[in-house]
Amino acid sequence: MTTETGNVQLHTVDWTDPRAALLRAAMDEEVMPRYADRFENVSAEEDAARDAAFAIDPATMVLTLIATVDGVPAAHAALRMLGEEYELKRLVTLAEYRGRGLSKALIRAVEDAASARGARRLILQTGDRQPEAVRLYEHLGYTPIPIYPPYEAIWFSLCYERMLPA
Numbered sequence: 001m002t003t004e005t006g007n008v009q010l011h012t013v014d015w016t017d018p019r020a021a022l023l024r025a026a027m028d029e030e031v032m033p034r035y036a037d038r039f040e041n042v043s044a045e046e047d048a049a050r051d052a053a054f055a056i057d058p059a060t061m062v063l064t065l066i067a068t069v070d071g072v073p074a075a076h077a078a079l080r081m082l083g084e085e086y087e088l089k090r091l092v093t094l095a096e097y098r099g100r101g102l103s104k105a106l107i108r109a110v111e112d113a114a115s116a117r118g119a120r121r122l123i124l125q126t127g128d129r130q131p132e133a134v135r136l137y138e139h140l141g142y143t144p145i146p147i148y149p150p151y152e153a154i155w156f157s158l159c160y161e162r163m164l165p166a
Helices: 018-038 044-054 102-116 131-139
Strands: 007-013 062-071 072-084 085-093 121-127 143-145 155-164
Touching: 007 018, 007 102, 007 155, 018 062, 018 072, 018 085, 018 121, 062 085, 062 102, 072 102, 085 155, 102 121
Parallel strands: 085 121
Antiparallel strands: 007 062, 062 072, 072 085, 121 155, 143 155
């Protein structure tokens, strides 16, 4: 895919790929401060429940994608097997690369991979302080669903689904 602002390529990588790890770290640096006050003055039990909800077993990650622009890692998305469900995980586009369709291309690729594995729907979790993510998901046809496991401990979660073509 070529845009006016560079050559874009999607790459399948291992979850532990250093480029993927750096993109996820950049996501954490941007998003976590939005929720910092929600993690203050919580009990050890609440803290442990939150950590458990956000924990990712690399063995459950069935696909990890990065998008590069002119060879530079710019965006990330992954597909996780969560019980019997397929879940979109860790979608991020670095700020300087937004507006080029990278997130949409990654979501389409994740949806295609889930469909190829027999999934009838794709689920995801985001937070109530990420309106740009909510707008994107809703624009792409994702609809709200109740908070699903393991995110019940994160009361400010917003969860979505998108039914996939058969």
